[in-house]
Amino acid sequence: MKKIIVSVLGHDRPGIIAAVSDVLFRTGCNIEDVSQTILQTEFAGIFIASLPDSLQIQNLHASLCEKLGPMGLSVLLREMGETGLWDAPPSDPFVITTLGPDRLGLVARITELLAGYGVNISNLKAVFRGGENPQANVMIYEIDIPATVDQHAFRESLYERGAQLGLDISLQHRDIFEAVHRI
């Protein structure tokens, strides 16, 4: 059985998920995972579903576009590839938090460093509203540091990069946040 990834993008409004899932339901697709997020006024949703053998991907794409096009939503659909292109190595989960004034290149320069160390980002939330209020300019990266990376060296270079960018940066093990807030 084939799996597909459906990504939907557009101005947020009630009924988007209902519309997508209605098409999937009618075409006999089984939803395995869904996630959505809203940034400012914009909606983005991603679905992973399994396709019945009788259904062609092009036909599903046509049905989705027919339903979602009039709602002003864009649809991207592709077949899910085999796993193995990148296998997650054994790693330790950490959280990077940065506070500091907005400027160009903050995300680019931090993620460049992460990529250089082979550190994967599992979740990212960044908000830049400008001004001096540190709470209004925050990046929170949930990352996985491979076991082979020298954590001390990584920490040093991250803090150095933070200082160059004028950011108050911190790197903490994820367990701390779990411990403090969850029972």
Added chain:
Amino acid sequence: MLSHREVLATLEMLKNEHLDVRTVTLGISLFDCASDDPSRFIENMRTKIGRLAANLVSVCDNVGERFGIPIVNKRIAVSPIAVAACPFGPEEMVRIAGAMDRCARDVGVDFIGGFGALVEKGFTKGDRALIEAIPEALATTERVCSSVNVASTRAGINMDAVYLMGKTIKRTAEMTRDRDGIGCAKICVFANIPEDVPFMAGAYLGVGEPDSVINMGVSGPGVVKKAIDRARASNPRLDLGELSEIIKRTAFKVTKVGELIGRHVAKELEVTFGVVDLSLAPTPNVGDSVGEIFQSLGLSRIGVPGTTAALAMINDAVKKGGAFASSYVGGLSGAFIPVSEDLNIAESARLGFLSIEKLEAMTSVCSVGLDMIALAGDTSAETLSAIIADEMAIGVINKKTTAARLIPVPGKKAGEKAKFGGLLGEAAIIPVPGLDGSGGFITLGGRIPAPTQSLTN
């Protein structure tokens, strides 16, 4: 996925509110080091401490760095020396203290506890030798701490031991007179001493404890104060029930972090994890004060009427939060009020808001006792003993731990300042009323019988 708010709230605790792990204390049993030859005993002890504690500091630093939470103090607590080294005389006991000091220095820890005895019901030869050795042992070492348990709810109060400790404290002060009697800052006299205290100067490894164990002391008075301040700023109408809930929740978070880190340290050292001690322990740093919590609760200063009630509430809320966070809670677990070690408490004592009577009343509802209290140098051994006896009675009757860490500062009078430096801080010397009126009682000696509270079986 973590929420934005959770991450930022946690970060605030870590960065601005002095959330740290106050101490990781490695308990090491010395019972298998026993010998009738002091050199052999010392060699066995050095080998064992060297083996188990060699990586203590580096492991703590690494774990602290990994979690982004500093482990401020790394310490060692050993079996009570009076038991482990029972056959020896006072001179050998001093030699053992010297060897403990060198062991602590070699592995890079700032204090080693356990130069102590358990004499609530009577003395062995080793107990007497050890207590006799305390003044010289503490005067000639830097890192050795001593705790002597002289009373318990089960045994009553050994008044001979109380008097002996009064005299011992006097001699210790005299032998460290050039440093304001600092030796006495390393002696705790206890009632109902817990076997797993990680905090100095009381830390030792109890007789029923494992061969080696990690006990944690979390702290966080700054975190508690800021949590109260924040809550009151956003809602000025909060009542004490609601504020108690805030303290409880904060203690929960602090304890969870402490246990998480303690378990990692224990795992890396391949040592059993023991307990988390949930005490609020201040340091002489701004923002790390227990005294300031009272001001956040609306009292003008710690020591004014209302202080005992506030302390009872704080202490209880800390225990409730901590007990929910961890199943293995032990040690003292409550609020400490060490006068010289807390800038705010020391200032209240200097201004006269905290008398010895008020401090004593407070100890009936908090975890520890008369802690780091500087007294006039001419306070007699009998008066010191009587202050200790009063404090022990509070512990014995209330089935709780109490302790006395009193410093009669040689050559100084009430109102003058004693300076101990570092974590031990400085404090104004507070007056004791009715000086020298207790000798007739103290010299009677004997053992005050165990109270009816002991008959629980």
